[in-house]
Structure formats: structure tokens, C-alpha cells
Amino acid sequence: MDKDEVVERISAMRTKAGLSARELSLRIGKNSAYISRLESKNDSFEPSVSALLEIIAACNSTESEFFYYDMYAYAQDKEIIELLQTASPIKKEAIINILKNK
16 A cells, blocks of 8 residues: 555545544644645655554544455445354355355
């Protein structure tokens, strides 16, 4: 994941959480322009790991969702996995067959 994708994901999570850039900056204890500056994709400005983790938490999200290969599909994929974990072997086989036959 490159810096541009990290910034894109921060912006998407912030928007999903209904936070302005200013509000998110203040929630993580940074100056009011921190997130705006980050989202401007200024090549010399990158968040530290601790700041990134604070941003994720402030957006009511998780590291798993942020770093998931497709964060937009994370909730649905997670639900599918949770349902599969409790399914019987017969149901799992039926699901596999459905998915293979498309």
C-alpha cells in the first residue's frame, strides 16, 4: 500500500464516520489543519504509525478494516466469514458449490 492509498483510505474512513478534517484532527490531538494537510497529498507530509492508529480509532474503525485488501467490502466479507464459521459441513459444501458454479 503506497502513501496515496493510505491517504485515500483515511479520507474514506473520515467521510464514512461523518467527520470533518478539522474535527478528526482535533479528536486525535493534532492542530486543526493536520488532516487537511495530510489529505492534500503533500509529498513531504506523512502520518506516523501512532497517528494513523489514532485516526483509525477516531473514525470508529479497526486496523483490520483499514488494511483489508478492499476496505469497502470488509464488513460484508467479515459477516460472511463469521457465518461460515458456524455453518455445518454440509452447508459449507453447498456454499462452495454455489460459488464455484456462479
